[in-house]
Amino acid sequence: MLATAAAETGIPMVMSGSSLIRLEEVAKAAPQSWFQAYLPGEPNRIDALVDRVAAAGYQTLLLTVDTAALANRENNIRAGFSTPLRPNARLAWHGISHPARSIGTFARTLLFHGIPHFENSYATRGAPVVSANVMRDFGKRDHLNWSHFQRIRDRWHGRLIIKGIMHEEDAAIAVGHGADGIVVSNHGGRQLDGTLSPLKVLPSIADHVGTETVVMLDGGIRRGTDIIKALALGAKFIFVGRPFLYAAAVGGQPGVLMAADILKTELHRNMALLGVNSIEEITSDLIAEV
Numbered sequence: 001m002l003a004t005a006a007a008e009t010g011i012p013m014v015m016s017g018s019s020l021i022r023l024e025e026v027a028k029a030a031p032q033s034w035f036q037a038y039l040p041g042e043p044n045r046i047d048a049l050v051d052r053v054a055a056a057g058y059q060t061l062l063l064t065v066d067t068a069a070l071a072n073r074e075n076n077i078r079a080g081f082s083t084p085l086r087p088n089a090r091l092a093w094h095g096i097s098h099p100a101r102s103i104g105t106f107a108r109t110l111l112f113h114g115i116p117h118f119e120n121s122y123a124t125r126g127a128p129v130v131s132a133n134v135m136r137d138f139g140k141r142d143h144l145n146w147s148h149f150q151r152i153r154d155r156w157h158g159r160l161i162i163k164g165i166m167h168e169e170d171a172a173i174a175v176g177h178g179a180d181g182i183v184v185s186n187h188g189g190r191q192l193d194g195t196l197s198p199l200k201v202l203p204s205i206a207d208h209v210g211t212e213t214v215v216m217l218d219g220g221i222r223r224g225t226d227i228i229k230a231l232a233l234g235a236k237f238i239f240v241g242r243p244f245l246y247a248a249a250v251g252g253q254p255g256v257l258m259a260a261d262i263l264k265t266e267l268h269r270n271m272a273l274l275g276v277n278s279i280e281e282i283t284s285d286l287i288a289e290v
């Protein structure tokens with residue numbers, strides 16, 4: 001839904017490495033998609049996934065580097081969401097009381113794909129989401145280091161982006177290792193518990209990396225004005241996470257199209273109210289206080 005809605009509106013979509021639909025299928029449906037990898041510090045697995053992503057036709061590979069350890073997401077625990085997924089009475093009641101979702105999402109998934117597996121963590125199929133072994137698929141990410149990033153750079157011939165940078169020194173190292181772009185991100189505040197906002201660290205990172213590297217940002221973009229703030233503070237591009245996920249969950253593909261349209265309309269309206277006619281005119285002059 002996300003990929004095809006993005007293709008329809010001409011917005012790039014980043015396919016998550018933790019996704020449950022095979023990356024080859026998404027590449028067919030929306031060839032402009034980017035692929036996001038979570039990689040462990042294991043050269044064989046790195047090489048195999050990079051080759052698989054290239055063979056599927058992706059041209060932009062994005063490596064997320066802020067998940068050396070998994071966060072303790074208490075909101076997920078409260079909501080009864082766990083990995084592995086443990087069916088329980090609460091989930092059963094949720095299914096009974098939300099028949100549209102049970103049929104439209106749960107039953108349809110089972111029918112077309114069977115029990116979902118982590119399809120894209122590595123070059124081979126990962127564990128099913130209900131398996132007790134599923135956490136093995138998240139292993140060894142804390143071993144990932146800059147030499148692995150260099151290895152990816154040497155092997156991957158497309159654009160290489162690094163996501164999860166929050167400090168200018170890390171940004172400079174990434175550029176030194178050949179990153180074409182950087183996504184300034186604190187993972188939507190879902191990793192380190194207590195961190196600066198990406199918007200706060202964006203100007204220093206943008207200043208540090210020069211014009212060769214494309215600086216992007218995600219986290220907390222909810223309104224057209226948020227996009228303008230990020231562009232004014234040095235981002236060339238922004239990403240939106242939860243709003244599109246919520247839109248897909250509630251409204252399917254039309255919901256995602258609607259969410260994109262709301263943001264686009266707000267952006268245009270806000271630009272008009274600020275008296276700017278093009279994205280290039282969005283500069284730090286528009287910011288009164290940082």
Ligand SMILES: Cc1cc2nc3c(=O)[nH]c(=O)nc-3n(C[C@H](O)[C@H](O)[C@H](O)COP(=O)(O)O)c2cc1C
Pocket residue numbers: 016017018019036064163185186187188189190218219220221239240241242243245
């Ligand atoms: C449910 C959920 C799943 C996510 N999964 C991934 C992922 O697989 N890979 C990744 O790099 N980031 C992942 N993120 C983080 C997003 O890519 C992004 O950094 C963050 O959601 C941006 O903040 P926003 O949701 O406020 O826009 C996930 C975020 C959410 C909410």
